[in-house]
Amino acid sequence: MLNLLLIPLGAAALLTAALATTDDETAVDVSKRHERPPHDVQLIIHEGTRLLAADADDGHDEEDDYAPALFARLSAEFPNRFTEDDEGIFRDAWPETRDGAIVWDDENECYWEVVTADRLTRGRQDYVQFCASCHALEGDGFGRSGVALRPPPRDFSQGLFKFTKVNSEKLPDDAALLALVKGGLLGTPMNEWDISDERLAEIITYVKSLSLPGDEDADGSTGWRDPYNQIAGVIDASDDPWTDDPGGAIEQGEGLYHKYQCYTCHPAYADAARTDALRGVEGSGTYPDDHTYPKLRKDSSYTVLDYNVAILPPDFTWHDMRRGNTVAEIYQTIAGGVAGAGMPTWKGAAPDEELWAIAYYVYDLAETYKGNDAQRAAFMRSIR
């Protein structure tokens, strides 16, 4: 019977010999920084830290204050944990050494969250496992798998975020980041991360701890170590004013999209004459050649090897929107803006009802034309 056994072995040997004739070996060029060898990977963090939990009641618009929302949520979870003193400052009953304690900082007038070394270590270890191939062991975005990737994996020391659906002038809260990482970013390798909420929360804490030390004079945001930053939650999208009249919203949205000149970055979806009509101006003259194309933004705040990476505003009939699956999500992105990419925060700059109408219009553009090549080609021919 032994010979029967030998047959598959012989065949396997033959096949292996045949397969061993591989093609030419040619190395793919990669920039040096991505090639840092993973020596001495630090997996244990010995020191805890403090991260910004909420800004003080700064007397601005009350609606914008994050502290009341934070303490309402925490108090619901742990009744009797907080006491409010005469000055309206919340005092935590938990000792300052306990993980998750909220500490008031008198000097900087802000609240810090206590993060223990244990929590950071757990977050770090999961981060190394799941996120480091792109965002790098150091968190600076130079992972092996991030070579030549555009958009580049985020450098977390920047404390800048694009699609959290939070007012882009502020830092996203944990819930916003959790939803972002769980949802992924369509059209990038940033996947829908299917990790339990508790572990993801620890990863996010670790990611937040990568922000640079705060500095009052710093250019732009420096993340959760900067007491002068503000935190906000996801923009509320519960009161859609157009539920009864989506058709009307789309029609008005088309006008507003061109009136607010979204086409200075994104494409215009109308020829010159119609753009004028939609804007309500007469014979403004000519528009540039790339009127109906997206225009590359070269002034982004996202840098790779000291180069400010250019970012293309999407053509909604062609490109994927990162997080624009519903009208409400698109409304939130338009209202919040895209930090560091040049896309402004529109909330406050235009009435909510108009922003919703634009969102309906953008959603309809993607619904109608994206992936329907023939229909899109006919439409583009009609405006180019």
Place this chain on the structure above:
Amino acid sequence: MTLSHSHSVRSFLGPVRAVIATVIAAASLAPGALAQDATRWGPKESASSFGWRFDDLFMLIVILTGVSFLIMMVMLLVPVFRDKARAGHKASFDHGRSLHDKRFTAIVSVIVFIVLDAWVLVVAMRDLDEGFWNVPGPGEAPNAVRVQVLAQQWAWNFRQPGVDNKFGTPDDILTLNELVVPASAEAEGNEDWFAGRPVVLNLSSKDVIHSLFLPEMRVKRDANPGAINRMWFTPIRPGDYAILCAELCGFAHYQMHGKLRVLSPADFDAWEAEASAMALAAYDENDAGAQWAWDWQE
């Protein structure tokens, strides 16, 4: 049940009853299996010019092994019934050590080797030689659609040369997890292996080993870091097909899939022109770190 009872176990599982039980079990499961959507059990229909060869080889192996399985079963069952103990007949036992038995075993082995292994090997080598390994060389397929594939944890980066048909130029079409190619209906059943527009791929990887698997095209090849592997196929029917990673490559390996869009030739030309124009709009000549095209490997 203790060892002392083992003889009753053995008698319960006596060969005849065991066979009957197996047949009943198989018969009761079969209708359920057959009632399922048939496509769930086999691969999806082939949609490439030489994919049918893979299917034929698969069928050949199923038939050869199926038939030899039946023959083996008959050879096992006949003695079980014929030689069992019964009134006036004592069960006979035989260790098969006689010269006659050894010769019989040798003959069966040779037949199995020639009919099964050698046959399958010859067909497989012919198919590989004419199909899978026969990547069009320089000038052999001037119409070929060329694609550079750069795998990474956990996505497929595709680069097509665009309307100028040169790699590493501003109009290169870059797509992520989506590859768009034209169908070549004329390649179906054509004597000319490279009829129509074969799709020729250069595969490499940034980090670990991945494997580009296009099940409906019946092709699969590893993408190795530091090397460039080649692969080719000619799609014959427009449609959306699967792109998978067939090499366990880390935590999110299961998310490393994409869509192969096969368009009619006219649709493809229109798509290529528009995608090239879009690529020009997105191209930033100063961003040295974003360029990753390599010299095309024939």
